[in-house]
Amino acid sequence: MSDVAHLKSLLGVHPDFPKKGITFLDIFPLMRDPYAFESLITHLVHHITTTHTVKPDVIVGLDARGFLLGPIIAMRLGAAFVPVRKGGKLPGQVDTVAYEKEYGVDEFQMQKGAVQARQKCIVVDDLIATGGSAAAAGQLIKSAGGSTLEYLFIISLPFLNGADRLDAPVYAMIEAED
Numbered sequence: 001m002s003d004v005a006h007l008k009s010l011l012g013v014h015p016d017f018p019k020k021g022i023t024f025l026d027i028f029p030l031m032r033d034p035y036a037f038e039s040l041i042t043h044l045v046h047h048i049t050t051t052h053t054v055k056p057d058v059i060v061g062l063d064a065r066g067f068l069l070g071p072i073i074a075m076r077l078g079a080a081f082v083p084v085r086k087g088g089k090l091p092g093q094v095d096t097v098a099y100e101k102e103y104g105v106d107e108f109q110m111q112k113g114a115v116q117a118r119q120k121c122i123v124v125d126d127l128i129a130t131g132g133s134a135a136a137a138g139q140l141i142k143s144a145g146g147s148t149l150e151y152l153f154i155i156s157l158p159f160l161n162g163a164d165r166l167d168a169p170v171y172a173m174i175e176a177e178d
């Protein structure tokens with residue numbers, strides 16, 4: 001079995017969660033295996049360093065599971081980490097974008113000044129479904145004057161065509177079947 005196939009085999013699969021008709025893919029079983037988690041982070045960091053000729057200034061992690069990956073990747077790269085949080089959680093002045101995702105509507109916020117003009121960002125999250133969450137993060141980065149080099153995920157659901165909504169290339173280590 002390849003390394004990626006092994007990591008895929010560790011994902012939890014939960015039909016009808018959080019709503020009927022959604023098959024929820026759970027990364028937490030993978031994170032309970034320290035060798036698998038290490039291998040996941042190494043895979044994602046290796047992808048970034050071998051794909052981009054410029055070093056990203058900022059890793060932008062999405063609330064909540066992007067927070068489990070983003071800071072580790074940022075530290076390995078020597079980049080800043082910036083969180084994009086659900087509405088009402090961040091102090092100080094924030095920018096806000098409302099968005100729709102696979103199973104509902106939500107609001108994302110980023111602190112003003114967290115991403116600065118001309119900074120190059122990579123957006124990190126556990127999973128891309130419709131791309132609504134990632135697109136909202138991309139909008140916040142653009143409003144701040146930054147740019148997105150890439151959107152990076154552990155898992156994509158390609159049958160929902162989320163990548164079509166995004167303004168930069170998408171990389172997912174695992175493509176889930178419908």
Ligand SMILES: O=P(O)(O)OC[C@H]1O[C@H](OP(=O)(O)OP(=O)(O)O)[C@H](O)[C@@H]1O
Pocket residue numbers: 062063064065066100101102103106125126127128129130131132133134162
């Ligand atoms: O591509 P989309 O259709 O936008 O869906 C993907 C988003 O949905 C999940 O987060 P969720 O909003 O459930 O938040 P959580 O991480 O706080 O559980 C997932 O972690 C992504 O952020």
Ligand SMILES: Nc1ncnc2[nH]cnc12
Pocket residue numbers: 022023024025026101102103127129
């Ligand atoms: N099917 C899914 N599994 C896990 N997280 C998700 N976020 C949106 N859709 C999801």
